[in-house]
């Protein structure tokens with residue numbers, strides 16, 4: 132099962148490799164990982180999407196907690212959360228298909244952020260399903276490149 | 290008053306009560322060596338190889354309970370420490386390793402003698418640091434010692450660039466350590482402790498399974514008290530030897546791959562296991578799906594990650610063993626239930642006694658070749674069981690574990706988790722530094738001893754009278770044993786035809802050397818070696834075909850022991 136884990140860490144050099152090294156060294160898998168500073172500049176937040184059975188996920192949470200540079204670990208998986216991901220997509224925009232691309236961008240409330248000859252760059256945020264749906268529909272037009280941030284998540288409410 | 294980073298380091302060591310440092314100099318740490326020059330409070334021992342230095346700090350820590358300290362230069366000095374650090378990490382030993390680093394501005398440029406030792410040791414340290422500014426020195430050092438010695442102990446590496454050592458700052462050693470991400474939990478949950486006792490008392494065939502945590506937490510006397518109150522048999526891991534008296538009637542000896550018949554049978558037939566400070570390692574459990582099939586498991590450990598890692602646990606208790614055992618004792622001491630329970634489980638104890646008498650540890654010393662087991666028994670007898678024993682790795686280690694009965698904690702020092710050949714001699718030197726009055730004996734193999742033999746020079750230089758008893762079987766015996774048993778006797782590269790003359794080697798180093806080739810000489814040379822005023826090598830030529838039994842083949846269940 133997939134899990135989303137939110138990890139507060141000391142904002143100091145080497146922390147990312149402590150965390151990623153923990154995953155690789157113990158054979159845990161990382162589907163995505165995103166890091167950035169929080170409202171407190173001495174603290175960063177990592178959002179990690181991983182998968183494994185209950186025993187493995189229990190180990191992941193405990194091992195993360197054990198790192199001296201890790202301040203707090205929260206498993207968001209069974210909590211009410213808002214999940215978002217940002218994607219940038221370079222897609223072919225031939226004279227015949229342009230209109231279709233623009234229509235999709237409109238329906239998905241995405242944005243065109245760069246235009247070149249026969250190519251649009253689209254930006255969209257949403258949850259994974261929405262992003263996957265857009266990618267699926269754009270595919271026949273010929274996708275040249277995609278860049279995804281991986282999931283960030285925050286608990287709902289207070 | 291401003292001090293240099295190097296002076297701050299030495300002053301901090303003094304203030305933290307560090308009395309000895311095992312070190313080796315080089316370009317990046319010249320400032321530290323300058324600050325050490327003529328220092329009278331911190332004693333520095335010049336080792337002969339940085340790996341030896343770390344093992345010495347480790348042996349010092351295991352024997353004394355204090356944090357061991359090692360100091361090395363950048364690049365090769367630092368990389369030479371890795372095996373020692375990994376050894377301490379696997380066995381949870383508190384040490385702090387200081388390494389010099391190239392100047393900050395050169396880091397990343399492949400400068401002369403640069404190695405990313407913080408990166409290299411990240412997976413084998415409890416934590417590590419690269420100090421960026423001289424003003425951070427004192428605080429970082431304080432944190433390093435705090436992290437190394439609290440919670441589940443472990444090695445911490447502190448890497449210090451040369452300019453940080455040369456720079457200056459005010460000296461201020463903080464009283465307390467504040468780390469947002471580090472709060473070891475010492476208190477066992479009272480309700481869980483009560484549940485554990487209730488579960489124990491309901492059962493009929495209990496076993497206490499005790500690991501190195503008992504020794505690390507200094508709770509061996511509490512463990513003995515608890516076990517005796519309820520009359521529960523105790524088996525220990527290799528790391529737990531000495532955590533419960535080996536001569537106690539309740540002792541089952543060691544369990545696992547080379548454990549005693551009764552310990553492995555007990556763990557396989559019990560209905561409840563109380564695991565204390567142990568981690569259900571694969572050398573202990575054998576085939577995991579068939580481990581203790583009928584048993585409920587109560588697991589007490591200070592490290593939450595140890596619990597539920599290899600086996601499912603019925604009652605987990607996270608906390609310091611001292612605290613948990615005290616709570617457990619309080620619940621049962623002097624109670625009627627305890628007396629009733631002792632009586633109830635008497636048949637189970639009788640079963641242990643029967644297993645012991647039908648399948649004791651055994652060997653036969655005839656007139657011919659010297660048996661290694663016999664040598665260990667003579668060492669036990671001649672030292673009255675009162676020596677500090679270190680070991681190398683291989684058959685020597687297992688014979689020492691099986692045939693020397695350890696009654697006291699911190700008297701058996703061995704590389705358990707990593708299984709590092711070359712550990713025993715430097716560890717013995719470190720232990721001797723910590724315990725100058727004790728007889729310290731390294732039970733060694735002819736292969737392993739050659740891995741850190743250079744430290745004999747250290748022992749001679751500082752008049753540390755460690756004794757090395759080599760069980761000289763002319764081979765990498767334990768690997769040979771596996772080839773005999775599982776590779777049709779094809780002895781691929783496990784015979785050691787080119788063994789040095791250890792007696793003359795000892796003499797070349799300025800130590801004493803002795804040799805026995807016949808059984809009747811063994812006691813005599815041991816006696817002479819132990820009585821020699823300085824370090825000695827006692828080379829004992831043993832039966833090259835001897836094997837360590839019982840043996841549970843890797844991956845087999847504990848009940849499938851190969852017996853003699």
Ligand SMILES: Cc1ncc(C[n+]2csc(CCOP(=O)(O)OP(=O)(O)O)c2C)c(N)n1
Pocket residue numbers: 681682683684685686708709710733734735736737738760762764765766767768
């Ligand atoms: C550094 C290191 N390299 C290799 C091994 C693998 N190994 C385990 S036991 C052993 C043989 C040790 O030989 P010796 O010291 O003579 O001990 P014996 O088994 O003969 O008593 C070897 C090579 C190891 N444990 N450590």
Ligand SMILES: [Mg+2]
Pocket residue numbers: 734735736760761762763764765766
């Ligand atoms: Mg050998």
